[in-house]
Amino acid sequence: MNRDLLIVGKKILVAKEKRYLKRLNFSENSNCIIELSLNVPGIPKVGPMWKLVFRLCVKAIEENIPSQLLFSDVNIAGYYAVFNSYISLTETKIRSCLIEEEAEWGRLVDIDCFKDNKKISRKDIGLKERKCMICSNPNSVCIGKHLHSVEELRKKAEVICKNLKWR
Numbered sequence: 001m002n003r004d005l006l007i008v009g010k011k012i013l014v015a016k017e018k019r020y021l022k023r024l025n026f027s028e029n030s031n032c033i034i035e036l037s038l039n040v041p042g043i044p045k046v047g048p049m050w051k052l053v054f055r056l057c058v059k060a061i062e063e064n065i066p067s068q069l070l071f072s073d074v075n076i077a078g079y080y081a082v083f084n085s086y087i088s089l090t091e092t093k094i095r096s097c098l099i100e101e102e103a104e105w106g107r108l109v110d111i112d113c114f115k116d117n118k119k120i121s122r123k124d125i126g127l128k129e130r131k132c133m134i135c136s137n138p139n140s141v142c143i144g145k146h147l148h149s150v151e152e153l154r155k156k157a158e159v160i161c162k163n164l165k166w167r
């Protein structure tokens with residue numbers, strides 16, 4: 001890995017750490033927190049294509065989960081939003097997973113749900129692990145074995161975005 005990539009990688013980690021602290025802060029006064037981030041392989045994580053996916057997902061959350069947008073920003077780690085959900089943690093997670101599964105762009109978003117800073121998993125609501133973007137393996141298998149290169153994953157993500165339109 002060259003030096004520039006290492007510096008960018010480090011900046012992304014710092015940006016994610018800042019977001020983590022922000023979420024902890026919001027959690028104190030919220031019922032249940034929804035954290036939206038994008039799943040963009042490689043860099044850059046910012047650009048019109050990814051922004052569109054982000055906007056589509058924010059809209060899907062607003063339409064399907066009774067909630068309020070608390071915070072949204074974009075930095076070197078990509079697009080990010082935090083919502084306060086007015087329904088139960090379980091119901092919030094079920095609806096979040098439906099959004100992730102329904103549209104093809106859903107594969108490019110991560111919607112995490114927390115209550116009292118504790119994250120609920122897909123397993124907790126009886127769902128299987130998410131599948132790999134490229135093959136039919138569970139995601140962790142491909143990540144663990146490095147079955148696909150970042151370039152390959154990014155190309156696939158770009159294909160998914162290619163025909164998207166703002167509705």
Ligand SMILES: [Zn+2]
Nearest residue numbers: 132135137142
């Ligand atoms: Zn795979």
